[in-house]
Amino acid sequence: MSPPHESYDVVVVGAGPAGIAAATVAAEGGARTLLLDENPGPGGQVWRAIDSTPLRDEALLGADYWAGRREVERLRASPAEVIHRATVWSLDRHLEIAVSVGGGSAVLQARRVILATGAMERPFPIPGWTLPGVMTAGAAQGLLKGSGLVPDVPTVLAGQGPLLWLLAAQILRAGGRIERILETTPRLTAAALRHAPGFVLSPYFRKGLALMREVRGSVPVVRVTALEALGADRLEAVRYEAGGRHEEFAAGLLLLHQGVVPEVNLAMAAGVRHGWDEAQLCWRPETDADGQTSVPGIAIAGDGAGIGGAGAATLAGRIAGHAALTALGRDTDAAALAAARRGLRRALRGRAFLDRLYRPPDRFRIPAGDTIVCRCEEVRARDVLRAVEIGAAGPNQAKAYLRAGMGPCQGRLCGLTVTELIARARGRTPQQIGHYRLRPPVKPITLEELANLPADDEARAAVVR
Amino acid sequence: MFRRAMADPRPEVGITIDGAAVRAREGDTVAAALLASGRDVRRRTAVSGAARLPFCMMGVCFDCLVSIDGVGNRQGCLIAVREGMRVEVQRGARQVGR
DSSP, X not given: OOOSOSEEEEEEEOOSHHHHHHHHHHHHTTOOEEEEOSSSSSSTTTTTTTTTOSOOOHHHHOHHHHHHHHHHHHHHHSSOEEEXXXXXXXXOTTOEEEEEETTEEEEEEEEEEEEOOOEEEOOOOOTTTTSTTEEEHHHHHHHHHHHOEEEOSOEEEEEESHHHHHHHHHHHHXXXXXXXXXXXXXXXXXXXXXXXXXXXXXXXHHHHHHHHHHHHTTSOEEEOSEEEEEOSSSOOEEEEEETTEEEEEEOSEEEEEEOEEEOOHHHHHTTOOEEEEXXXXXXXXXXXXXXXXXXXXXXXXXXXXXOOOHHHXXXXXXXXXXXXXXXXXXXXXXXXXXHHHHHHHHHTTTHHHHHHHTOOOHHHXXXXXXXXXXXXXXXXXXXXXXXXXXXXOSHHHHHHHHOTTOSTTTTTTTHHHHHHHHHHHHTOOHHHHOOOOOOSOSSOOOHHHHHTSOOOHHHHHHHOO | OEEEOSOXXXXXXXXXXXXXXXXXXXXXXXXXXXXXXXXXXXXXOTTTXXXXXXXXXXXXXXXXXXXXXXXXEEEGGGSBOOTTOEEEEOBSSOOTTO
């Protein structure tokens, strides 16, 4: 199904919490609105498979998951057009969008674009992390929500952050097995505790404590300072260091997680200015209070603009929807907008503490030696350091020397690691080193699909003599 | 590696994996159906031939690449199963013309 029109007032990319809210508000306000999403159904990652999950017992996935149903119902009641299995692979400064649907591509013109591409899990480059049997915690959570699957081999969760504890609780409630949790969070620092008062007032506080209590009741938790996945052609064991001692634990599944970071590829390729966020250790687009970026007409809402969680993303999506209506010269509901702004401030309370507490240690972000950095092109940390020695100044030279970041994921899973590796080797900041230069297509498409794009006179004149 | 947590109310969907009949469920992604099948579904990378399984399950990592109905390099985690779908584990690079 290709988009029914060639132009829209508002095009929203991504049907997670922020995108659903943004599209709903824009469409309810009378703008011709299109929501494009890559997945088979709405919900993004947080509300994944909310229409189709086999886990109908609401206690299993919890109230925060089922809160998504209300938002999806409101979207469906609105006049927004929604297309799933739609991959946006290009967006430019003229707000022209190329989208691939069902093997063919179409080009659309938008008057306003709201990117709600959300977050992805932060790379966790430990030795052996490419072995079959090593996955992200989010992957296991997706399998649980989407298909009701739980691990049935000896399973280890490793890392840190709220999602790790939530996933552990959900797997246990669904009858899955977890042998051990390897916690990589360093002990609380004074710097983190300075932000604690905000956290105690936040919704995370009570929920977080309850989850940890639930999980610690049935799974041993070990604080570790080193982590390695072992095996020849699949995961066989996890080796770790705890209290100065090395231990090995037989496992068939290792689930890694150390927080989430914005998915920046589409925004960067569109020319949106980003800066290094030292608190969240990732790239973050420059946005104003409405989500508006450095490119006129392109806004970013939700975790793609900096990690705030699902509650904050819904509110940021509403705000971006209102802002798009205002920019289009339409009336918006001032009271609803004010309420969303107040709610967003509340939802972000305590975030500074979480960022400090769950700041991933250098040793789990910046690998050494043989550890694979670029999973697609199988480039190792030592290769990147060697490239720096012979003159690579930044990620783009490393890419030219090594093909790092040139595989199908286009640097999504190695970009942060390569930037931080080079920054440390050269004694610079990540901001000074920069990120890969990203260009469309931001997801791979076939040449056939490109060749079949409708050609205008200008395109024909460029090749016909 | 994974099993279905409980009696699954969703209708069954018949697919083949490397020619063998497998019962999946409506709403499963191809990658989920592969992991739930109990079969050895490790792909081989195009670069070194290393064994891989899906890693992120959210469209980012491309470690779930499979051939579906004769078309290679499809992201199995983003595509829902359909009755009669032919899935092949991809060993190495996509073949020209497929």
